[in-house]
Amino acid sequence: MTFQSPQFFVFFPCVLFLYFASPPRFRNAILLVASAVFYMAWRPEYILLILFLVTVDYFVALGLVRASGTRRKLLLGFSLCSNLGLLFFYKYFAFAADVLRLFGGVLHVRLELPAWEILLPVGISFHTFQALSYTIDVYRGETPPERNYFRLALYVLFFPQLVAGPIERSSNLLPQFRGVHDFDDAAAASGLRLALWGLVKKVVIADRLAVLAEPIYADPTHYTGLALLAATYAFAFQIYADFSAYSDIAVGVARALGFRLMNNFDRPYFARSPIDFWRRWHISLSTWFRDYVYVPLGGRQGGAGVVLLTFLLSGLWHGAGWTFLMWGAYHGILVVLTRAAGRLTAWRPAPWLSGLLTFHLMLVGWVLFRASTASDAFYILSHLTAGIGSLDPFLDRQLTWFLGGLGVLALLVVDLAGSALEVRWPATLRWAGYVVGCLLVLNSRMALDVSFIYFQF
Amino acid sequence: MRRLALRVLSLAVLVALLQVPIGMLLDRAPFPERDAVDEGLRGTADILYFGDSVLASGYGSDLDRRSIAAMLNEQLPGHSVTLVQYAGYELEIYRAFVEYASRQPRRPRAVIVPINLRSLGPGWPFSFPLDQARLTWGDVIGLGYHRPRSTFRWTPLTRRPVPPSFPNEADRWTYHYVFPLAEEHPRLRALKDLIGTCRKSGIVPIVYVTPINVAKGARLAGSDFAAQVAREAAVCRAVGASVNEEVLDLSAFVPEEADFEAVEHLLERGRRKVAGELARVVRKKLSP
Numbered sequence: 141m142t143f144q145s146p147q148f149f150v151f152f153p154c155v156l157f158l159y160f161a162s163p164p165r166f167r168n169a170i171l172l173v174a175s176a177v178f179y180m181a182w183r184p185e186y187i188l189l190i191l192f193l194v195t196v197d198y199f200v201a202l203g204l205v206r207a208s209g210t211r212r213k214l215l216l217g218f219s220l221c222s223n224l225g226l227l228f229f230y231k232y233f234a235f236a237a238d239v240l241r242l243f244g245g246v247l248h249v250r251l252e253l254p255a256w257e258i259l260l261p262v263g264i265s266f267h268t269f270q271a272l273s274y275t276i277d278v279y280r281g282e283t284p285p286e287r288n289y290f291r292l293a294l295y296v297l298f299f300p301q302l303v304a305g306p307i308e309r310s311s312n313l314l315p316q317f318r319g320v321h322d323f324d325d326a327a328a329a330s331g332l333r334l335a336l337w338g339l340v341k342k343v344v345i346a347d348r349l350a351v352l353a354e355p356i357y358a359d360p361t362h363y364t365g366l367a368l369l370a371a372t373y374a375f376a377f378q379i380y381a382d383f384s385a386y387s388d389i390a391v392g393v394a395r396a397l398g399f400r401l402m403n404n405f406d407r408p409y410f411a412r413s414p415i416d417f418w419r420r421w422h423i424s425l426s427t428w429f430r431d432y433v434y435v436p437l438g439g440r441q442g443g444a445g446v447v448l449l450t451f452l453l454s455g456l457w458h459g460a461g462w463t464f465l466m467w468g469a470y471h472g473i474l475v476v477l478t479r480a481a482g483r484l485t486a487w488r489p490a491p492w493l494s495g496l497l498t499f500h501l502m503l504v505g506w507v508l509f510r511a512s513t514a515s516d517a518f519y520i521l522s523h524l525t526a527g528i529g530s531l532d533p534f535l536d537r538q539l540t541w542f543l544g545g546l547g548v549l550a551l552l553v554v555d556l557a558g559s560a561l562e563v564r565w566p567a568t569l570r571w572a573g574y575v576v577g578c579l580l581v582l583n584s585r586m587a588l589d590v591s592f593i594y595f596q597f
Numbered sequence: 598m599r600r601l602a603l604r605v606l607s608l609a610v611l612v613a614l615l616q617v618p619i620g621m622l623l624d625r626a627p628f629p630e631r632d633a634v635d636e637g638l639r640g641t642a643d644i645l646y647f648g649d650s651v652l653a654s655g656y657g658s659d660l661d662r663r664s665i666a667a668m669l670n671e672q673l674p675g676h677s678v679t680l681v682q683y684a685g686y687e688l689e690i691y692r693a694f695v696e697y698a699s700r701q702p703r704r705p706r707a708v709i710v711p712i713n714l715r716s717l718g719p720g721w722p723f724s725f726p727l728d729q730a731r732l733t734w735g736d737v738i739g740l741g742y743h744r745p746r747s748t749f750r751w752t753p754l755t756r757r758p759v760p761p762s763f764p765n766e767a768d769r770w771t772y773h774y775v776f777p778l779a780e781e782h783p784r785l786r787a788l789k790d791l792i793g794t795c796r797k798s799g800i801v802p803i804v805y806v807t808p809i810n811v812a813k814g815a816r817l818a819g820s821d822f823a824a825q826v827a828r829e830a831a832v833c834r835a836v837g838a839s840v841n842e843e844v845l846d847l848s849a850f851v852p853e854e855a856d857f858e859a860v861e862h863l864l865e866r867g868r869r870k871v872a873g874e875l876a877r878v879v880r881k882k883l884s885p
């Protein structure tokens with residue numbers, strides 16, 4: 141089930157009603173069952189994987205409290221191996237086999253590795269990392285172990301953020317399942333407003349931009365110059381609208397139920413440096429890597445190597461492929477260079493200039509992220525500025541480009557206005573906004589059936 | 598909670614009301630095929646003849662450039678045949694048309710429903726969800742709510758798959774005509790529904806498999822081509838038989854390669870032959 145599917149529009153009101161109409165002691169059970177239904181609507185059997193991880197992490201966390209010394213490390217190691225082992229098997233096995241075959245070829249060794257066709261469980265990278273953070277936090281003594289198995293299961297399975305985040309921390313989410321949530325009219329209305337804005341971003345803006353970027357990126361060697369550049373701009377805003385839409389809907393839906401999820405985006409395209417960008421983009425993942433990889437490896441004292449390794453792992457988290465590794469390495473290098481530049485020179489460009497420069501550095505990264513193969517990425521990068529090229533992609537879809545441009549403008553204006561929009565608007569204006577938002581979503585039929593981009597991770 | 602529920606409900610009602618004029622504004626287009634049915638049933642038409650581009654006419658050196666429907670009209674004195682034809686039409690839209698016709702104050706006595714075997718294969722990207730919606734619910738609901746339905750994927754998107762390219766004509770023929778066909782095919786299920794609607798409404802269904810240039814197919818795609826086409830036609834016949842209705846197999850009814858324009862479009866002599874056969878069946882089925 142996805143947030144923009146018709147089933148969800150029946151599912152969510154039912155959950156909301158049942159949740160608040162039930163006595164408080166049954167509410168977590170309702171959420172747990174609802175979350176299981178939400179996930180099982182896709183592939184029912186894959187819920188067993190999540191339950192396996194929950195079970196492992198539940199007992200490991202309880203064991204961590206009683207154990208000491210090497211036994212604690214062994215328990216943590218067991219949890220890490222179970223979580224990451226499953227992730228590796230489902231997500232990275234094929235890629236690892238490819239890499240081994242490649243190295244085998246270089247060494248003239250023929251490696252017979254199985255080529256399994258494995259369907260990636262949706263959201264596996266998200267819920268694995270969320271589960272891992274719980275065990276690590278318990279190991280560090282930063283969070284107490286959860287003694288209620290079902291509460292821990294709900295922490296991992298909580299449907300608003302199960303499939304594509306935000307990757308919540310146990311210290312934020314688990315305590316919320318212990319409390320009683322009374323229905324708060326204002327919070328629910330604000331949550332639904334945010335969810336509606338998320339839907340507009342996904343259905344009206346992101347999916348329209350996808351129609352522009354997809355055909356060009358599907359076969360980039362047929363294009364050159366302006367078409368490649370425009371498709372790359374379109375993708376940059378598509379992925380932002382798409383992913384931040386999911387986060388908005390997740391946060392909004394959770395808020396309506398009385399839960400606070402962390403903010404995942406903070407106007408990333410207004411960042412003034414690559415380091416600043418990573419403070420604003422997919423914040424729940426960036427902070428996860430900061431707290432569980434970068435800092436334990438030495439943090440600032442670890443130097444450029446640690447930064448590069450962290451970003452390489454972040455790239456790999458996104459996808460098992462060379463382009464994602466290149467994307468991670470590229471961002472690692474950018475961050476290292478930004479830091480070095482900060483030390484070497486006191487000169488700071490004007491905010492608008494640093495913002496523009498940062499955005500275009502990110503744009504290069506999106507080419508690596510979006511291209512199907514490394515050779516496609518190199519082709520696109522080397523032909524981005526190769527003259528005007530054919531104007532057919534624009535002439536064929538003039539209205540879509542125009543509407544896509546309007547969508548991008550709306551996205552930027554809302555980001556720019558920021559908290560200024562959070563004032564209490566007159567009722568007429570608010571209602572006009574809701575009606576227009578709903579009508580835009582309802583009438584934005586697109587030829588491409590585009591799932592949320594981050595579902596693949 | 599009640600207050601919020603009321604507000605959300607009010608919003609839903611307001612949006613639903615506003616959606617109708619917006620949908621009608623965005624998707625309003627002439628619907629000459631439905632107009633043809635209306636006009637025919639208001640007038641003297643007692644037979645509706647559905648069809649895709651196979652029913653088109655006027656090729657090359659044809660002297661008589663009339664359609665099969667016009668030829669049929671000539672051969673059936675006392676009857677009036679109305680042609681309801683559009684390129685790409687298939688059994689699902691015919692089902693919607695028959696249901697529409699069955700709801701009219703004056704119903705047709707018979708409907709003629711051709712099955713183009715190619716429309717049951719992989720290379721038929723056409724579907725008509727908007728036309729179906731307009732026939733089923735009328736313009737206010739059909740047009741008004743079509744976009745939301747397709748936004749949420751309740752109706753198929755009119756998304757045309759990229760046609761595969763074929764190195765030679767033989768492969769193209771094989772692709773379009775040689776495929777496994779099962780009685781559970783959605784379009785064959787539509788045929789069953791259509792026959793059911795006819796029964797309930799007292800309309801006589803006359804269903805036939807359209808002629809194919811089997812001779813050319815066999816020449817290009819191998820000797821098994823004719824047998825394969827016959828197997829597919831047999832599946833259609835079996836579907837008809839399952840609801841006690843005869844499906845006429847005309848797939849090999851026009852044996853001469855020269856009687857075809859391209860794959861299954863008929864030249865004058867072929868059209869005349871099919872019209873003759875259909876006239877015979879109509880006379881038999883509609884005789885008192």
